[in-house]
Amino acid sequence: MPNLNLTTRDAATLKVDALVVGSVSTDSGAALAAGHGLPAAAAKHLASVLADLEAKGKPSETVRVVAVPDVAATAVVVAGLGAADDVTPDVLRSAAGSALRSVATKSSVAIALPTANEGALAAVADGAYAGCYTFDAASTKASTGAQTKKAPSKKASSGPKITVVSTLGQGKAVKSAVERAAVIGSARDLARDLVNMPPNLLTPQTFVDHVKAVVAASSGKVTISVLDEKALAKGGFGGIVGVGQGSVNPPRIVTMSYSPSASRTGKSPSVALVGKGITFDSGGLCIKPAGSMLTMKSDMAGAAAVAATVIAAAELGGPVSVTGYLCLAENMPSGTAQRPGDVVTMRNGTTVEIIDTDAEGRMVLGDGLCLASEAKPDVIVDIATLTGAQMVALGSRVAGVMGNDDTFRSQVVDAGGAEGEDSWAMPLPRELRTGLDSVVADLQHKADRWGGMLTAGLFLQEFVGEDIPWAHVDIAGPSFNEKAADGAIPKGGTGYGVATLVRLIESRTA
Structure with missing residues (x-):
């Protein structure tokens, strides 16, 4: 299962396999969402790449960019959020899910989407955890088609280590929001596993x-x-x-x-x-x-x-x-x-x-x-x-x-x-x-x-x-x-x- 963590460090300094930031849609295409905290060189490079790729910044859009200047992460994933005035917790949850699904096989991911309050931060953490879900088909191979007496468990998977970048500090409420997201995410994955299990198992x-x-x-x-x-x-x-x-x-x-x-x-x-x-x-x-x-x-x-x-x-x-x-x-x-x-x-x-x-x-x-x-x-x-x-x-x-x-x-x-x-x-x-x-x-x-x-x-x-x-x-x-x-x-x-x-x-x- 994924591992959720919290940090207040600058996103650009995090040595992870992928760093997730947001983009918003404008009349001229995708633009980095406010509050990304990236150095000027990194922001300029990403803006240029987004323009070259004709990115729109719409919800569910993800763009992966490697070798971004002044960024310690191996790659930066830019997740579309839609219109800047309509970035709700639901939008953040969905964007985090799409972004993490695109890098779910990586060992470490940091996510720095704009979070104006604890509700938004909780939605980002929730979506990031949810986006990592996969059902392990190998767990069904024990069956030969006959009725079994014991349902096999999904094989243990470490999943990525997810670091949620907080601009709200690390107070008790902020920490609790991320910890709660991990508990709910794990429980929801249990429900998903049960639903996906073949009926003979x-x-x-x-x-x-x-x-x-x-x-x-x-x-x-x-x-x-x-x-x-x-x-x-x-x-x-x-x-x-x-x-x-x-x-x-x-x-x-x-x-x-x-x-x-x-x-x-x-x-x-x-x-x-x-x-x-x-x-x-x-x-x-x-x-x-x-x-x-x-x-x-x-x-x-x-x-x-x-x-x-x-x-x-x-x-x-x-x-x-x-x-x-x-x-x-x-x-x-x-x-x-x-x-x-x-x-x-x-x-x-x-x-x-x-x-x-x-x-x-x-x-x-x-x-x-x-x-x-x-x-x-x-x-x-x-x-x-x-x-x-x-x-x-x-x-x-x-x-x-x-x-x-x-x-x-x-x-x-x-x-x-x-x-x-x-x-x-x-x-x-x-x-x-x-x-x-x-x-x-x-x-x-x-x-x-x-x-x-x-x-x-x-x-x-x-x-x-x-x-x-x-x-x-x-x-x-x-x-x-x-x-x-x-x-x-x-x-x-x-x-x-x-x-x-x-x-x-x-x-x-x-």
Whole structure:
């Protein structure tokens, strides 16, 4: 993994493989962004090269220049920032990601983008860490195609040593911002690794094994308990049992808990996180078209984000208690698979008529929400790759957020916005609730296609404990990037949601 450091030394004196500075777009092309701190000879040389290359200074543009006068670095990478008046933390995060991806194989990199405040510095550090991510394909070679009993870990990689150049000094707040970026970056990479793992290597049980191994190697502040298929059946978790009954890889619910040290204030604030963890979604008997299955290894991105968030919260050591519930199952067709028309009984005693076995995520989450509610946390967030309707409404980069409390829903949206993870508040219209009425059960688990993201949220709301503020985050689009890497976002699993949830937990401190 990358190593993040902080310095206040002049960028030009740093003996690194690459030095990253910024450029802005002007009417005459790219120009070095203010605050680069480079000697006059270096700035003049870079300006000349940028002009010769007809660089524009636009976001995602990177230009590498070697042998820059009066600069100790082997090469200087000039990262485009766009218009000088529009250099936001999100722009800096993306530029840092693009720049570091272009030199991710180097041993040492310094980054000196313009940072007017701690938020901008944190965004640069976050983007730089994120841009170094690669999934080690060698970690999958242990498999011959057969089911394995233990998920292989990603091979250890030192990654580059990244030195963030600070013009804000090295005060406690500045240091904390960079240290926090490293913790979140490492956790997000864990979520990305889990999402990118081939589905024959990441079954419900090997997901458990992988998370246990990471927790064992971490701060030691996270405890884990696991409900296997027998315990789930005995405990009345009919939703997840039904989804997993068609697979040879039985379901699991994992509870991960972090509790801060006892304080004088008594009980700490508490947050419960529930993640959808369908390790592969064939659609069950309502089988998906072949072309729609290729990315269904990513249907556990919500559970991956929750696992990573609990670990990050423990590493950061905040005063908020965090409990994560990973609802893990594989949705497969077989002679034992769930059928449309079946009726199952959920953890809270609600009976549900199955309409479409490809709408399985809400069933595992329903049981998870019941379990989370039993502990009576202050708030609950569930996160899931739940509906294609989310992508129809909001595209592939923006999550949909619903909830039973407008204030809390807004807090979730704001937390994501502060971390470069965009989301949009969506309603839960009462008039759509009748679409979940059933003549053979308390409710059916799916309504018609109109407002599909919203009716999924309405279904989940049925399993949230009374008087507990709750938000549902649908990440069907932003959890997985099928296109080329862009800024701080890699191809494949994105780790979306980890930074949002960490920020939300931190906001509960007050």
